Amino acid sequence: MTFKTASILALALCSGLIGACQTTKLKDGDPRQVGPPEAIDPAKAQPYDPHLLDKGPPDPLGAFLADLDKSIRAWTNLTLTAATPADRNKARGVQEALRRSVRERQKDLVDALETGPPRNRVIAAGALGFSDSKDVQGPLLVALKDQNTEVVQNAALSLALLQNAETPLEPLVEVFQGSSNPQARANAAYAIRNLLEAGAAPTEDVIKAARRSLVDSEPFAQAQGALILALAKDGESVPDLAELLHANSALVIGAATQALVALGRGDPKLLGPTARALVVGLGTCPDEQRPYLLRNLVLLSGHNYADDVKAWTEWSQRLP
Numbered sequence: 001m002t003f004k005t006a007s008i009l010a011l012a013l014c015s016g017l018i019g020a021c022q023t024t025k026l027k028d029g030d031p032r033q034v035g036p037p038e039a040i041d042p043a044k045a046q047p048y049d050p051h052l053l054d055k056g057p058p059d060p061l062g063a064f065l066a067d068l069d070k071s072i073r074a075w076t077n078l079t080l081t082a083a084t085p086a087d088r089n090k091a092r093g094v095q096e097a098l099r100r101s102v103r104e105r106q107k108d109l110v111d112a113l114e115t116g117p118p119r120n121r122v123i124a125a126g127a128l129g130f131s132d133s134k135d136v137q138g139p140l141l142v143a144l145k146d147q148n149t150e151v152v153q154n155a156a157l158s159l160a161l162l163q164n165a166e167t168p169l170e171p172l173v174e175v176f177q178g179s180s181n182p183q184a185r186a187n188a189a190y191a192i193r194n195l196l197e198a199g200a201a202p203t204e205d206v207i208k209a210a211r212r213s214l215v216d217s218e219p220f221a222q223a224q225g226a227l228i229l230a231l232a233k234d235g236e237s238v239p240d241l242a243e244l245l246h247a248n249s250a251l252v253i254g255a256a257t258q259a260l261v262a263l264g265r266g267d268p269k270l271l272g273p274t275a276r277a278l279v280v281g282l283g284t285c286p287d288e289q290r291p292y293l294l295r296n297l298v299l300l301s302g303h304n305y306a307d308d309v310k311a312w313t314e315w316s317q318r319l320p
Contacts, residue, residue: 061108061116064101065123071098072126098130106131110139113151122150129158137167144171144188149181156184160191165199167191169206177209182218189213189224193231202232214240222247223255230259233266238273245281245293253289257281261296272319275300279316282309 071094078091102109109131112124125143128136136158143155156175159167172195175188189210196202206228213225214237226244229237241263244256257278264274278297285293290307297312298304305311 061112061120064105064108065112065120065127068098068101068127069123071101072130095130098127099132102127102130103133106133106136110136113139113143113155118148118151121146121148122154125151126154126157129161132162134162134164137162137164141168141171144175149179149184152179153181153184153187156187156191160187160194163194163198165195167195167200169195169200169203173203173205173209176221177212182216182221185213185216186218186220186224189221189228193224193228196228196231202228207232207234210234211237211240214244219247219249219251222249222252226252226255226259230262233263235263235267235270238263238270238277242273242277242280245277246284248286250286250289253281253285254292257293257296261300264300269320271300272316275316275319279309279312282312 075091075094075098078087078094082088082091106128109124109128112120113128114121116124121143125140128140140155140158140162143151144159146152146155152175156172159172169192172188172191175184176192177185179185179188192206192210196206210225210228210232211234213221213228216222216225222244226241229241238260241256241259244252245260247253247256260274260277264271275297278293278300282290282293282297294307301315303315305315
């Protein structure tokens with residue numbers, strides 16, 4: 001069982017969620033992972049008792065890991081589909097139960113990650129991110145070099161969830177640009193993005209890896225790479241980000257849009273290039289993406305020309 005991020009669904013530069021298990025295409029170009037056919041229906045997630053830890057002595061490790069597996073699936077599905085305050089409260093309740101559970105058996109989970117059988121190591125690698133503890137950072141960094149790519153992708157995800165700005169970026173960059181597993185690359189990119197948001201300084205290697213990721217075969221890795229470049233204030237990437245507005249993936253188009261807006265708002269010299277890229281994108285993006293691009297053009301420009309492409313074009317051409 002493996003977990004994967006899905007933070008770009010909301011396409012907020014500083015927000016993130018995780019999905020679970022095997023890839024399931026929800027919509028064309030949307031690589032969210034919501035679990036295999038046996039994954040828990042969010043509407044039936046109530047049986048996951050937030051007071052699970054209050055019920056008697058600790059279970060044997062195997063049963064404990066199985067419970068973690070189920071709880072993470074439940075939390076994932078609730079988080080991905082939460083549409084009401086009640087849904088979000090349920091997700092927070094499951095997350096808090098996970099945090100307490102992982103913290104209480106943190107040493108067992110680290111031992112499982114380091115010496116356990118493959119399935120236990122995969123689950124432990126994904127669960128330790130809920131510990132909110134710097135003590136697990138070392139074992140997770142070591143796990144990034146594991147021969148089992150499912151362990152690697154879950155370790156990267158846990159480092160993303162911990163969001164410790166002091167986490168070394170180099171091991172994550174190696175996975176981001178070199179792993180043969182697309183989910184591992186995507187999760188490493190997500191971790192790097194989270195660490196930059198937490199205050200880590202982008203290195204030249206991070207920027208180079210993010211630029212290369214814009215042509216990655218995994219849409220989620222592309223999307224994370226675009227947002228990394230925005231956080232790194234990499235103005236040189238504007239032409240390549242503009243190309244992503246012609247992609248088939250709504251996920252990638254949305255991330256490229258946000259990256260361009262962030263760059264244009266952050267540097268007056270980039271306002272013209274980013275504005276013209278978004279106006280061109282209006283004519284090439286899928287119809288369902290046009291409202292999103294228009295909203296972001298309003299955010300970038302401070303004007304609202306509605307769906308008047310001619311007016312947007314004239315405005316963008318006046319910019320240096």
